Amino acid sequence: MKINLYDTLNGNVYSVVDMPKENTLESIGVFPGAHVKVESHYNFGGPVAISLGSRNVAIGKALAKQILVKEVLL
Amino acid sequence: MSEKKEIQELMQNNKTILLMGAPNVGKSVFFTHYTKVHVISSNYAGTTVSYMKGDFTLAGNNFTMIDVPGTYSLTSSNEAEELAILFLENNPDGILFVLNAADLEGSIKLFLEVKNYNKQIVCALNLCDVAKRQGKEIDVELLSKELDVPIISTVAVKQEGFKELDQTMESVFSKLDFKKETNIKKDLDIKELWKISKEITDKVVSYTGQKANFLDNFGQKLLKPWPGILYAILIIILSIGIVVGAGKALRAVLLLPLVNNIIVPFFETIFIDVLKVSGILGNVLIGEYGIFRIGFEWIIALILPYVLLFQLVFAFLEDSGLLPRIAILFDNLMSKIGVQGGSLINIMLAFGCAVPAIIGTRTAPTKKERLVVSTLICFTIPCISQSGALISLLGDYSIFLILLLMFANFVLFVLSAKLLSKFISGEIKPMVIEIPNLLIPEKKSFFLKFKARMKSFLIEAEGPMLLAVVLASILTEAGLLDGFSKMVEPIVSGWLGLPSEASLALILGVIRREMSVAPLLAMNLTALQMFTGAIVSLLYLPCLSVIGVLTKEFDLKTSILIFFGTIFNAIFVGGLINQVVSLFI
Ligand SMILES: Nc1nc2c(ncn2[C@@H]2O[C@H](COP(=O)(O)OP(=O)(O)OP(=O)(O)O)[C@@H](O)[C@H]2O)c(=O)[nH]1
Numbered sequence: 074m075k076i077n078l079y080d081t082l083n084g085n086v087y088s089v090v091d092m093p094k095e096n097t098l099e100s101i102g103v104f105p106g107a108h109v110k111v112e113s114h115y116n117f118g119g120p121v122a123i124s125l126g127s128r129n130v131a132i133g134k135a136l137a138k139q140i141l142v143k144e145v146l147l
Numbered sequence: 148m149s150e151k152k153e154i155q156e157l158m159q160n161n162k163t164i165l166l167m168g169a170p171n172v173g174k175s176v177f178f179t180h181y182t183k184v185h186v187i188s189s190n191y192a193g194t195t196v197s198y199m200k201g202d203f204t205l206a207g208n209n210f211t212m213i214d215v216p217g218t219y220s221l222t223s224s225n226e227a228e229e230l231a232i233l234f235l236e237n238n239p240d241g242i243l244f245v246l247n248a249a250d251l252e253g254s255i256k257l258f259l260e261v262k263n264y265n266k267q268i269v270c271a272l273n274l275c276d277v278a279k280r281q282g283k284e285i286d287v288e289l290l291s292k293e294l295d296v297p298i299i300s301t302v303a304v305k306q307e308g309f310k311e312l313d314q315t316m317e318s319v320f321s322k323l324d325f326k327k328e329t330n331i332k333k334d335l336d337i338k339e340l341w342k343i344s345k346e347i348t349d350k351v352v353s354y355t356g357q358k359a360n361f362l363d364n365f366g367q368k369l370l371k372p373w374p375g376i377l378y379a380i381l382i383i384i385l386s387i388g389i390v391v392g393a394g395k396a397l398r399a400v401l402l403l404p405l406v407n408n409i410i411v412p413f414f415e416t417i418f419i420d421v422l423k424v425s426g427i428l429g430n431v432l433i434g435e436y437g438i439f440r441i442g443f444e445w446i447i448a449l450i451l452p453y454v455l456l457f458q459l460v461f462a463f464l465e466d467s468g469l470l471p472r473i474a475i476l477f478d479n480l481m482s483k484i485g486v487q488g489g490s491l492i493n494i495m496l497a498f499g500c501a502v503p504a505i506i507g508t509r510t511a512p513t514k515k516e517r518l519v520v521s522t523l524i525c526f527t528i529p530c531i532s533q534s535g536a537l538i539s540l541l542g543d544y545s546i547f548l549i550l551l552l553m554f555a556n557f558v559l560f561v562l563s564a565k566l567l568s569k570f571i572s573g574e575i576k577p578m579v580i581e582i583p584n585l586l587i588p589e590k591k592s593f594f595l596k597f598k599a600r601m602k603s604f605l606i607e608a609e610g611p612m613l614l615a616v617v618l619a620s621i622l623t624e625a626g627l628l629d630g631f632s633k634m635v636e637p638i639v640s641g642w643l644g645l646p647s648e649a650s651l652a653l654i655l656g657v658i659r660r661e662m663s664v665a666p667l668l669a670m671n672l673t674a675l676q677m678f679t680g681a682i683v684s685l686l687y688l689p690c691l692s693v694i695g696v697l698t699k700e701f702d703l704k705t706s707i708l709i710f711f712g713t714i715f716n717a718i719f720v721g722g723l724i725n726q727v728v729s730l731f732i
Contacts, residue, residue: 095576095579096220096222096223096224097219097224097225097576097579098579099220099222099337100218100219100220100337101219101253101579101581102253102256102341104337104338105338106338107341112370113371113372114372115372115475115476115478115479116372116479117479118479118482118483119372119476119478120475120478120488120578122370122475122582125252126250126252126253126345126348127249127250127251127252127281127283128250128252128253128581129370129582130580130581131475131478131488131579131582132577132578132579133478133482133487133488133577133578133579134479134577135482136576136577136578137577
């Protein structure tokens with residue numbers, strides 16, 4: 074089931090299915106097929122913090138909503 | 148673009164070694180080690196946004212090392228990346244590439260992009276201490292084989308591994324025959340690069356099962372919205388408290404007595420008793436606004452204590468990696484007023500000085516964001532010299548006036564951000580920001596940086612400040628000010644409700660920001676007058692060097708608009724407050 078990155082649950086791992094073509098995302102390692110672990114959501118329209126390998130990255134809500142992901146069952 | 152030409156010439160006429168790597172891997176520390184040129188390093192992405200160069204010798208050959216801005220990739224998605232590509236395309240003779248041991252995957256990916264340009268590369272595997280703390284063990288030999296490049300492990304802030312690195316650089320770069328190689332550049336697929344990087348990382352990294360330490364735990368806690376926001380607010384309050392409180396103490400206990408009881412009386416004795424100067428010259432030298440009086444009162448007793456403490460506190464915030472964490476926690480607020488959380492780092496930097504903050508906006512992904520943030524800084528963010536002067540002005544009356552001014556500043560900031568993001572065309576992209584590891588600042592590099600900042604403050608600010616002081620003395624003591632004061636009296640006294648001599652503040656404020664406050668100190672103002680004066684100064688144009696940077700980074704039109712816009716805005720808002728409050732008292 075595809076959901077957007079903003080509607081994910083903390084602690085789960087997801088695989089990116091589809092996302093807007095955005096250089097800044099690709100260059101830090103978010104691209105279709107990449108696995109991301111969702112660390113936390115910030116309230117009141119704040120960003121989503123994810124980890125990719127050993128990097129922690131925060132992505133603003135508006136962009137996170139445009140990234141489609143699928144849960145990876147470990 | 149003149150910068151482009153400059154770079155082409157530089158690369159043609161010198162043997163150049165590019166210093167490259169992802170943002171925040173410690174490049175600045177390497178650069179200082181080789182060139183002895185001091186650049187300022189900080190723990191967040193984008194300390195080096197323009198480039199720095201410095202000369203050094205290796206095995207008897209002269210080289211120029213270029214500190215290229217750190218980037219995550221080479222896809223020209225912002226001005227820093229474009230600059231990095233420009234350097235690579237202009238035939239450098241070699242590259243010192245810095246890998247991040249704590250984020251090998253990301254480093255390898257960028258390395259592969261750089262390697263694609265077919266240059267001689269030596270790698271330093273930096274931040275090995277952080278990787279170790281996180282329980283990672285890296286097989287350097289295997290990594291070196293996989294990447295086909297010599298690699299030396301380092302902990303740059305402790306100079307660990309530098310000897311070996313020097314030797315390797317010497318043997319690799321002295322063998323160059325300096326025929327510029329041609330680029331055989333292939334097109335790369337980013338996805339493929341990430342896949343290869345992950346494979347290599349998995350091969351060379353093993354985990355020791357080390358428990359996460361206190362810092363990593365605290366870093367993780369700060370990332371959670373709760374209690375992160377609580378910690379962030381505590382950190383901000385504590386920082387302001389230290390700067391304001393300790394600054395006040397330093398001023399009252401040490402600097403004011405020093406200036407009032409020792410330095411000024413000393414010059415009074417010299418000029419009045421020994422040299423017997425009198426008349427206009429005497430007044431200009433040591434009168435109420437004499438150069439040798441206000442020069443010390445304003446610069447040493449008023450501004451210096453706050454600048455000193457701010458630089459100490461801010462250097463700590465920068466090196467520890469707290470700034471991006473704070474930025475993330477406030478992203479929601481920032482996006483509501485039309486900007487994004489990431490730009491908060493530049494805004495916080497501007498509380499020190501607007502110049503590096505405006506240059507720092509080069510990492511912004513869109514033109515609009517650069518312009519909005521820079522304009523916002525010019526209109527509403529006071530630099531520390533100015534804040535120091537404002538704290539002295541209002542604090543002597545009541546701490547509540549300071550709090551009120553902070554609140555007014557916040558409201559004006561929000562309003563300006565809303566207006567600017569609405570009326571400047573283009574788009575602002577949502578935040579994408581990497582969160583660095585929390586670090587305990589290393590004593591040596593921390594103090595080096597602090598020293599460098601203070602030195603550059605003294606060098607860059609001293610000239611204009613003295614100019615302002617001399618101008619103030621001549622204008623007031625020689626009676627030249629009266630004419631101007633009469634001219635602007637309707638504005639200064641009528642609209643703003645200030646004494647007419649306050650016109651001096653408006654003149655001096657053009658040269659430097661804090662000088663728009665200093666003349667008000669000796670004027671015996673009422674609380675309302677103080678507050679109006681503080682608001683005018685807060686919103687008044689940033690100093691001349693900021694106007695210069697704006698012209699360079701944007702264009703003449705922008706800087707002229709900001710020049711007149713800030714003056715108008717300051718007088719308009721300040722007067723409005725005065726008029727409205729006057730209705731009630
Ligand atoms: N613990 C530790 N800290 C380091 C090491 N090397 C650098 N640092 C710190 O890491 C932070 C980042 O260093 P910078 O030199 O600013 O990084 P940079 O690569 O120049 O960054 P940009 O200018 O943003 O590209 C600073 O606070 C340094 O003091 C290291 O080996 N170990």
